[in-house]
Amino acid sequence: MGKPNICRLFLVLILSYLSDRANGRVNFKEIDAKLKQLNKPAVKTIQSEDGDIIDCVDIYKQPAFDNPTLKNHVIQVKPSFDIKEEKSSTENESSKLVISQTWQRSGSCPEGTIPIRRIRREDLLRVDSIDRFGRKPREIVSKSSTTNHSYSHFPLINNTNIIPPPLVNQSVAMLFTLGSNFIGAKGDINVWNPRLSSRSQEFTTAQIFVKSGPGDVFESLESGWTVFPNLYGDRRTRFFTHWTVNSYSSTGCFDLNCDGFVHTNPQIALGAAVEPVSTQRGEQYYIPLGIYMDPTSINWWLKYGDDTPTGYWPGTLFSFLNHSSTLVEWGGRLYSPNVKKPHHHTKAGMGSRHFASASYGKACFIRNIAIVDFSMALKYPDWVGTWADEFNCYSLYNDQQTSPVFYFGGPGRNPDCL
Known part of the structure; x- marks a missing residue:
């Protein structure tokens, strides 16, 4: 780029900055105050090779303790239960466990601290509202449905079909089960890095979703992997968590971007990039993931990998989930x-960007699916349904011929999805 072009670009940036300041859209005092609230003092700082900065923060100075209801909370070091997670004997040998995060190659956090991905000024400058930084968009219910019901399976309760409401801002392809005493759910989530369009508002997830409460004020816990450029600043596949107690309206957040989740594992960072990812007809990688309520403490524990839990959502945060979950979902969401x-229609991809019919090696999957009830035993749900509200854009297939495997995903816009 020549010198005149560089000067012209610099001038455009300066004018844009001055225009924003004049219109009140950039308030660096407010941004810096938010950064001070989000980023806690570090005992040690790790510069990851992928550009992330990981702060090792005293476990009792993490964001959770900004919550007034957790003022006198004593950290539960480990859950009181021990659920044995047995692998299927039909497991494909070419699948490999993924628990590696990029930052781990650059260092480790000392005992008594937990790793927190640092939020930077540019992260807050990307969002429309600083107050809603790190939260999911509010769900907007559509007045009409575009769902292809021939590819969905809904339960009948009191002779009434229970159909999820169509949402304006997202498309889903999920497996789900209903009940009244779920206190846990798990699955091995196949890891991919789907391409998104250039729209910064878009993000895609592959996840487990635990919910309870009425539709307008439901409570939920979510975890899995996501590609979310507007939140994380890049297009890497990242391990995420999210929670809410009022349907995303004003509570909860991704990862540790608000006061809720109590992090206990010094080796795993919420929001950090995971690697490696699966390739078409190549190695298939997966994350074993589980969300379990401790029946003694009523805390909901997150288990990432096969060994040490990552942390928990305190039961005191919830009104409905302080007893059990009534709905569990596995699958993909595209916002x-x-x-x-x-x-x-967007060209953003869900899963691997291949339709579910592509099957193993090309389509994204979740296997070793199970729920836990008060018997504390892992088991496949007695009943499951499926839901895809844009089947020509993002499809699903629940293969129950041998060991159950749920496939989902798609490319978005294509000749059948315009």
């Missing part, structure tokens, strides 16, 4: 302002 818009 975009351009889903369900004829002739303007």
